[in-house]
Amino acid sequence: MKTVGDLGEDPLIAQLCGGLAVSDEVLVGPGDDCAVIRDGRTLTLLKTDAVVEGIHFLPNAPAKKVGWKAVARVLSDFAAMGGEPGELLITIALSRETPLRWVKELYRGMSQCLELHGGVIVGGETTSLPAGAPTMISVAGRGKVTKRRLVTRSGGKAGDSVFVTGRLGGSIKGKHLSFTPRLEEVAWLTENFRLRAMMDLSDGLAKDLPRLAKMSGCGFQIERDQIPRSPGATIDEALSDGEDYELLFTISARSADRLEKEWSDRFPKLSLTCIGSLTTEESDSLSGGWDHFTSPS
Amino acid sequence: MKTVGDLGEDPLIAQLCGGLAVSDEVLVGPGDDCAVIRDGRTLTLLKTDAVVEGIHFLPNAPAKKVGWKAVARVLSDFAAMGGEPGELLITIALSRETPLRWVKELYRGMSQCLELHGGVIVGGETTSLPAGAPTMISVAGRGKVTKRRLVTRSGGKAGDSVFVTGRLGGSIKGKHLSFTPRLEEVAWLTENFRLRAMMDLSDGLAKDLPRLAKMSGCGFQIERDQIPRSPGATIDEALSDGEDYELLFTISARSADRLEKEWSDRFPKLSLTCIGSLTTEESDSLSGGWDHFTSPS
Numbered sequence: 167m168k169t170v171g172d173l174g175e176d177p178l179i180a181q182l183c184g185g186l187a188v189s190d191e192v193l194v195g196p197g198d199d200c201a202v203i204r205d206g207r208t209l210t211l212l213k214t215d216a217v218v219e220g221i222h223f224l225p226n227a228p229a230k231k232v233g234w235k236a237v238a239r240v241l242s243d244f245a246a247m248g249g250e251p252g253e254l255l256i257t258i259a260l261s262r263e264t265p266l267r268w269v270k271e272l273y274r275g276m277s278q279c280l281e282l283h284g285g286v287i288v289g290g291e292t293t294s295l296p297a298g299a300p301t302m303i304s305v306a307g308r309g310k311v312t313k314r315r316l317v318t319r320s321g322g323k324a325g326d327s328v329f330v331t332g333r334l335g336g337s338i339k340g341k342h343l344s345f346t347p348r349l350e351e352v353a354w355l356t357e358n359f360r361l362r363a364m365m366d367l368s369d370g371l372a373k374d375l376p377r378l379a380k381m382s383g384c385g386f387q388i389e390r391d392q393i394p395r396s397p398g399a400t401i402d403e404a405l406s407d408g409e410d411y412e413l414l415f416t417i418s419a420r421s422a423d424r425l426e427k428e429w430s431d432r433f434p435k436l437s438l439t440c441i442g443s444l445t446t447e448e449s450d451s452l453s454g455g456w457d458h459f460t461s462p463s
Numbered sequence: 464m465k466t467v468g469d470l471g472e473d474p475l476i477a478q479l480c481g482g483l484a485v486s487d488e489v490l491v492g493p494g495d496d497c498a499v500i501r502d503g504r505t506l507t508l509l510k511t512d513a514v515v516e517g518i519h520f521l522p523n524a525p526a527k528k529v530g531w532k533a534v535a536r537v538l539s540d541f542a543a544m545g546g547e548p549g550e551l552l553i554t555i556a557l558s559r560e561t562p563l564r565w566v567k568e569l570y571r572g573m574s575q576c577l578e579l580h581g582g583v584i585v586g587g588e589t590t591s592l593p594a595g596a597p598t599m600i601s602v603a604g605r606g607k608v609t610k611r612r613l614v615t616r617s618g619g620k621a622g623d624s625v626f627v628t629g630r631l632g633g634s635i636k637g638k639h640l641s642f643t644p645r646l647e648e649v650a651w652l653t654e655n656f657r658l659r660a661m662m663d664l665s666d667g668l669a670k671d672l673p674r675l676a677k678m679s680g681c682g683f684q685i686e687r688d689q690i691p692r693s694p695g696a697t698i699d700e701a702l703s704d705g706e707d708y709e710l711l712f713t714i715s716a717r718s719a720d721r722l723e724k725e726w727s728d729r730f731p732k733l734s735l736t737c738i739g740s741l742t743t744e745e746s747d748s749l750s751g752g753w754d755h756f757t758s759p760s
Contacts, residue, residue: 167562167563167564168562168563168564169559169560169561169562169563170557170559170561170562170563170566170589171559171560171561172563173563175589178563178566178589179589181563181567182566182567182570183584185570185571185574186570186574186583186584187574187577187578187583187584188583189550189583189585191550192550192583192585195585195586196584196585196586196587197586198586200586201550201552201585201586203549203550203585203605205502206503210605212550212552212585212586212604212605213552213586214511214552214553214554214586214587214588214601214603215554215588216554216556216588216590216601218556218590218591218592218593218596220593220596221590221591221592221593222590252500253486253488253489253498253500253509255498255509255510255511255603256511257511257512257513257601257603259513259515259599260467260756262466262467262468262756262757263466263468264466264467265464265465265466265467266464266465266466266467266469266470266475266478267464267465269467269475269479270478270479273479273482273483274482277482277483277484280484281484286483286484286485286486286489287480287483287484287493288486288489288492288493288498288500288509289492289493289494289495289497289498289509289510289511290493290511291511291512291513292467292472292475292476292755292756293513293515293518293755294515294518294755294756295515295517295518295597296515296517296518296597299515299517299596299597300592300593300596302556302599304511304513304554304601304603306511306552306554306601306603306604308500308507308509308605458589458590458591459557459559459589459591460559
């Protein structure tokens with residue numbers, strides 16, 4: 167019998183979404199960082215994202231950091247659409263043996279992230295798990311974006327310059343629990359530039375860049391040695407580790423110079439690197455990156 | 464060390480929500496069936512709800528019914544606020560060994576429920592689980608309601624008549640996987656009557672009625688032998704089994720007669736029963752009902 171592990175994550179999602187009903191109000195459905203719904207003059211972003219013990223965090227990770235991560239992942243997706251956070255719903259699935267203190271710290275981490283970056287918790291759910299089952303925190307929520315600032319994965323054009331923020335690889339050493347969702351950077355970028363396509367890097371550049379290029383109907387070529395690496399990370403790790411939560415975006419080549427200059431004035435502490443371009447031709451091949459159902463455990 | 468099992472579900476939620484930031488746009492926060500957000504002239508409902516293998520469904524339950532249940536639970540919550548469903552996000556957490564066929568059937572069940580009752584799936588997420596961990600399906604979504612039709616848990620007044628739809632108890636025999644969210648009934652009720660307080664019965668009348676009464680600042684008295692029971696169910700089972708997904712609501716005593724008369728013309732196949740009233744005095748005591756963290760497994 168064929169299992170989800172035989173198929174892999176992207177083909178599974180494609181199969182599941184194939185038969186879904188559609189609605190005129192839904193501007194962007196499954197496949198982008200968020201769904202986008204037309205609500206009169208504004209656009210609503212909808213997103214859900216879960217972290218699971220043993221997959222996204224280790225049992226001994228500090229609860230406050232786990233809470234931060236659970237919320238920051240969703241905020242990072244709002245940023246990736248050009249938007250800002252609104253209201254969030256929190257689902258925590260716990261075994262009865264979970265210390266009360268752990269859950270309180272979890273909420274403290276979530277609240278800290280929201281105080282810094284915006285968004286409020288308006289509800290949620292607690293559910294029990296069979297003894298020994300891994301804790302899971304699922305965060306769903308609503309964000310908003312104006313039409314002018316909306317950036318999807320599918321707007322890239324051949325010839326666009328491809329940029330990434332920050333440095334990639336080695337997130338498992340700590341960044342994956344304490345990263346900053348790039349909301350401030352996105353607010354500035356969408357105010358001052360016309361970004362063509364954007365996503366946040368969660369499964370590794372090797373997995374995510376092909377997704378963006380494919381949705382834009384393009385190929386890509388990158389300079390592997392241009393990829394900005396975290397201290398100590400190899401090029402392969404920068405391509406494949408995942409959980410970078412940095413921005414990957416494209417912009418017309420003629421805007422690229424002005425962007426690089428103004429960026430370094432505005433965000434001197436965060437690197438911005440042009441790693442290549444979108445093409446009409448077949449892509450460079452990239453292997454690696456994280457697939458929930460086929461990557462080695 | 465104190466665990467969540469020592470504390471119980473309602474006190475846990477109260478503790479977690481105590482420290483949360485609030486927003487002027489949030490009309491109803493944690494504690495009701497849905498959160499309610501003011502969006503210009505309309506009201507947005509936000510809800511998230513999860514089903515877990517071994518808790519909400521057995522490993523051998525048909526996947527299509529599990530999908531139906533996962534979605535219908537959220538639709539039941541939109542109904543309980545007087546609203547209707549909008550866009551949903553689906554999170555499925557699976558081990559790699561899950562048969563592809565199972566997941567496809569799950570989606571088929573969700574789609575069938577939405578085709579019948581309204582609402583569209585606009586996105587979601589798949590995540591892997593460590594081997595052997597129970598499958599979990601979390602459904603988050605947005606509904607809408609007009610100001611005139613909105614019914615919270617907190618609007619009940621002493622003297623109100625308390626009604627329940629359908630028959631209670633014994634849901635585990637099958638109804639919990641195939642129930643009908645009471646959207647049609649709610650649309651009619653809120654069009655023709657001013658309901659004071661409402662919720663859907665998910666943890667059993669013995670647990671849920673005290674919640675509604677408490678949020679309305681009232682006590683209650685009920686006629687135990689008036690409680691409408693499923694065939695074969697005892698009064699205790701009708702009070703405690705849970706997962707009835709019927710409506711529990713209150714209405715002024717003087718509207719109760721007209722309601723009973725018009726209801727039986729409009730919905731001849733679904734019983735509506737007055738089981739008692741809200742009071743100013745201390746409540747009847749009820750024990751039983753489902754608590755995720757303290758009920759016997």
